Amino acid sequence: MGILEVKGVNKRFGGLQALGDVNLSVQENTVHAIIGPNGAGKSTLLNVLVGKLIPDSGSVMFDGQSVLGRKPHEINQIGISRVFQTPEIFADLTVFENVLIPCFAKRDGSFKMQAIGAVTGHSDIHTTAEAILDDVNMLDKRHMTAASLSRGDKRRLEMAMCLVQEPKLLLLDEPTAGMARADTNNTIDLLKEIKEKRDITMCIIEHDMHVVFSLSERITVLAQGMPLVEDTPENIKGHPKVREAYLGEAQV
Amino acid sequence: MLGLNSRDFKLFIVVCIMALAAPILLNPFPTASALGESFNAGYPALMQRFVIFGILVIGFNILFGLTGYLSFGHAAFLGVGSYAAVWMFKLLSYNVVPAIILSVIVAGLFAVVIGYVSLRRSGIYFSILTLAFAQMSYQLAYSVFTPLTNGETGLQVYNDDPQILMGANSPASPHLFGLEMNSQYTLDISGWSFVFQNGYYLSAIFLILGFYLSIRIFRSPTGLMLRAIKSNQTRMSYTGINTKPYMLAAFVISGMYAGLAGGLLAAMDPLTGAERMFWTASGEIVVMAILGGVGTLVGPVLGAGIIKYLENIVSKINDGILHQWFAFMPDFLDNALVSIIHPFIGKGWHLTLGLLFMAVVIFLPGGLVQGGQKIGGFFRRKKTDDAADGAKTPAE
Numbered sequence: 001m002g003i004l005e006v007k008g009v010n011k012r013f014g015g016l017q018a019l020g021d022v023n024l025s026v027q028e029n030t031v032h033a034i035i036g037p038n039g040a041g042k043s044t045l046l047n048v049l050v051g052k053l054i055p056d057s058g059s060v061m062f063d064g065q066s067v068l069g070r071k072p073h074e075i076n077q078i079g080i081s082r083v084f085q086t087p088e089i090f091a092d093l094t095v096f097e098n099v100l101i102p103c104f105a106k107r108d109g110s111f112k113m114q115a116i117g118a119v120t121g122h123s124d125i126h127t128t129a130e131a132i133l134d135d136v137n138m139l140d141k142r143h144m145t146a147a148s149l150s151r152g153d154k155r156r157l158e159m160a161m162c163l164v165q166e167p168k169l170l171l172l173d174e175p176t177a178g179m180a181r182a183d184t185n186n187t188i189d190l191l192k193e194i195k196e197k198r199d200i201t202m203c204i205i206e207h208d209m210h211v212v213f214s215l216s217e218r219i220t221v222l223a224q225g226m227p228l229v230e231d232t233p234e235n236i237k238g239h240p241k242v243r244e245a246y247l248g249e250a251q252v
Numbered sequence: 253m254l255g256l257n258s259r260d261f262k263l264f265i266v267v268c269i270m271a272l273a274a275p276i277l278l279n280p281f282p283t284a285s286a287l288g289e290s291f292n293a294g295y296p297a298l299m300q301r302f303v304i305f306g307i308l309v310i311g312f313n314i315l316f317g318l319t320g321y322l323s324f325g326h327a328a329f330l331g332v333g334s335y336a337a338v339w340m341f342k343l344l345s346y347n348v349v350p351a352i353i354l355s356v357i358v359a360g361l362f363a364v365v366i367g368y369v370s371l372r373r374s375g376i377y378f379s380i381l382t383l384a385f386a387q388m389s390y391q392l393a394y395s396v397f398t399p400l401t402n403g404e405t406g407l408q409v410y411n412d413d414p415q416i417l418m419g420a421n422s423p424a425s426p427h428l429f430g431l432e433m434n435s436q437y438t439l440d441i442s443g444w445s446f447v448f449q450n451g452y453y454l455s456a457i458f459l460i461l462g463f464y465l466s467i468r469i470f471r472s473p474t475g476l477m478l479r480a481i482k483s484n485q486t487r488m489s490y491t492g493i494n495t496k497p498y499m500l501a502a503f504v505i506s507g508m509y510a511g512l513a514g515g516l517l518a519a520m521d522p523l524t525g526a527e528r529m530f531w532t533a534s535g536e537i538v539v540m541a542i543l544g545g546v547g548t549l550v551g552p553v554l555g556a557g558i559i560k561y562l563e564n565i566v567s568k569i570n571d572g573i574l575h576q577w578f579a580f581m582p583d584f585l586d587n588a589l590v591s592i593i594h595p596f597i598g599k600g601w602h603l604t605l606g607l608l609f610m611a612v613v614i615f616l617p618g619g620l621v622q623g624g625q626k627i628g629g630f631f632r633r634k635k636t637d638d639a640a641d642g643a644k645t646p647a648e
Contacts, residue, residue, distance in 0.1 A: 050490065076492035088490065090483040093476075101480050102491045104473055110494040113501060115474040118255060122473065161491065 003028040009058030018044040020225040031202045033212045036222035042205045051075040079168035087154040091147035099129040106165045132164040172204045271456040282443035296449035301560045303459040304516045309540045309552035311509020317547035320482035324379045325386025329359040329507040331529030333514025338407045345417040352515040359511020367503035393526035406525035426519045451520045545619025566601040
């Protein structure tokens with residue numbers, strides 16, 4: 001039994017079958033990649049997992065609880081964090097404030113009225129926030145406005161914001177899309193480092209086979225909304241069906 | 253100090269001094285002089301407007317400044333607050349305490365309803381929804397709710413009103429446990445006369461309290477959440493934050509400030525009409541906030557003060573006064589100057605305000621507070637340059 005169990009999920013957009021009977025089982029403390037050509041339904045699946053889309057049928061169980069029908073913020077509170085294709089951060093706030101918000105969300109839940117005491121009065125939150133910034137080597141940039149960061153640092157910051165909540169599952173939506181090779185390698189290193197330092201389950205959606213094969217322990221291949229195969233990276237590399245779906249793209 | 257950091261505390265002290273010493277600070281010229289007659293703003297009726305509208309815009313800024321949600325119907329809360337206060341005068345007595353308490357509560361409840369519906373949408377749709385609600389309130393006050401609002405006549409206290417708590421010797425105008433709002437003390441010092449009025453000081457104390465509370469809200473975790481909502485709502489929900497209750501809280505707090513302002517307006521002058529809720533009144537609040545500096549602490553008070561000053565002072569100046577000022581010039585120059593200035597004064601004060609507003613929005617998008625910061629930064633840079641020069645000289 002995996003930490004995330006997706007069973008028989010269907011989603012139609014008008015005449016398009018975006019997801020057809022998708023099954024997926026992600027084991028605890030593994031890195032699971034979901035790959036597939038454009039239009040395979042990867043993003044739709046991810047949006048179902050975070051509560052942005054509600055499937056027409058099927059079930060999604062996370063850590064023994066059903067995810068379906070919950071709002072994105074509720075799903076985050078039960079332990080799923082998401083990293084976006086282009087980093088979603090609070091651009092107008094400082095780096096430190098960016099990290100404070102997930103700290104408050106982790107400690108106080110999705111809503112708590114604290115309109116009188118100053119933010120600086122919450123020393124436990126400050127300690128946690130400083131620790132995570134130190135962890136991703138950004139403590140010296142704490143007073144910078146997030147908008148002024150480089151793209152790589154924005155990615156790092158977003159990662160820190162997710163990690164400080166100690167999620168059980170981290171979803172990554174094409175974390176290296178549009179990056180140069182050097183940046184891609186940095187991101188791979190960052191993810192490897194995160195994986196080594198803590199017990200975390202990751203689910204990565206990715207186009208770049210280099211990223212997929214350097215990180216993942218298990219791979220699910222989607223094609224036209226259907227799961228094609230699920231196997232170890234070694235077996236996926238040589239799988240004839242996968243080669244067919246990618247028309248040779250998977251020859252890494 | 254008082255739970256504020258040193259910078260905020262200094263700002264707070266400055267606002268306290270300005271509010272408490274306003275009757276002196278706003279009367280810089282001798283009362284009988286030509287300049288005094290035109291530019292002195294230290295008379296109670298105007299000073300009351302400075303602080304009451306200051307309170308209103310401080311509250312508006314908690315919503316617009318922190319969350320970026322532009323309410324275009326804030327005058328509705330002001331109007332509702334005024335009605336609630338006048339009803340307290342009619343039913344209980346002229347004591348302002350129950351009137352002000354009820355005006356805040358009623359405006360708060362009203363804000364819960366309007367906020368709950370309007371906050372289902374964001375951006376321009378939110379603004380339109382709030383505008384629609386305010387205009388609806390305005391129209392209903394003239395029609396369906398006439399028994400509550402007394403329609404076009406406006407709501408006021410009549411001799412046959414119950415006023416059940418009215419004692420035999422109670423004053424026949426709004427008072428704070430016997431301290432009449434419109435009684436005043438005039439201090440005459442060699443040509444200057446300073447007027448200290450109870451009503452003004454009551455409003456000023458509420459301004460100080462309201463300003464203090466707004467600093468605390470800005471620096472609190474909830475204030476941080478509200479700024480984060482303005483910055484990125486998507487990230488907020490994927491960080492496990494439910495943005496709706498935070499937004500509603502900001503909206504209701506903001507509405508309660510407006511209700512307080514409405515209650516105070518009624519306490520200064522116990523009658524009110526629906527025109528307080530008209531959309532131009534809501535628009536004026538937006539202009540005040542933007543002129544002063546949206547999202548800054550002191551900007552709203554500054555914006556409210558400047559607009560009320562222009563409205564009352566520039567509109568009072570007429571051609572006759574101008575001729576008096578320019579009397580020392582040759583006639584043709586005097587006439588030329590007067591005809592140039594003529595469109596900007598009297599009824600033309602809106603033109604002056606419009607030009608000022610345009611200049612601020614174009615050159616100082618952060619409002620007049622940003623202008624102040626720029627000037628401050630210029631002097632600081634000059635100082636450090638001088639210091640650097642000084643340090644260099646001995647080395648040469």
